[in-house]
Amino acid sequence: MKDIELKLVSELMKNSRRSDSELAKVLGVSQPTVSRMIQGLEKNGIVKAYSMIPDFVKLGFSVMAVTLVKIGTDASPERARALVDAVRSVERERGSKVIMHVRGIGIGYDVMVVSVHESYSEYVKAIKMIREAGSERFSGIETFLADLTNETRIGPLTLSKLAEYLSMHTEAKT
Secondary structure (H helix, E strand, O other): OOHHHHHHHHHHHHOOOOOHHHHHHHHOOOHHHHHHHHHHHHHOOOOOOOOOOOOOOOOOOOEEEEEEEEOOOOOOHHHHHHHHHHHHHHHHHHOOOEEEEEEEEEOOEEEEEEEEEOOHHHHHHHHHHHHHHHOOOOOEEEEEEEEOOOOOOOOOOOOHHHHHHHHHHHHHHO
């Protein structure tokens, strides 16, 4: 990826609502160049989607959960699909509050799920349903819960810090 494209990605992560002409001014290139670069980034799958990050508390969510799931000794693709099916059945029944779920590796777990919940009791209901739906499919669940209403948060969920890193990375190369 070219440095100018990396700078553009960084600027889009900071604020994807800016116009191509605004981005062109920041990057020191023409508006048609920015438009072509964005099309290329989208075509190549570097830019997957444009989104905003809401204030979860103002939307009625007070808890964020990072849940780690252990599929067990048989972490086969079939078993992983069965777990995903169990989670999806809960989502169909209750609606999805999952922000991200991904396979991974580390500390003995195979899947990470990040979700938001209106309250601790709502989280307990959701995790109970997932346990019941997938009890034969996985061997362990551990969760870290974050109180979103706590004012002593270190920082909000945002891509701005990553954007700053990318900007610094490209500036250091020049």
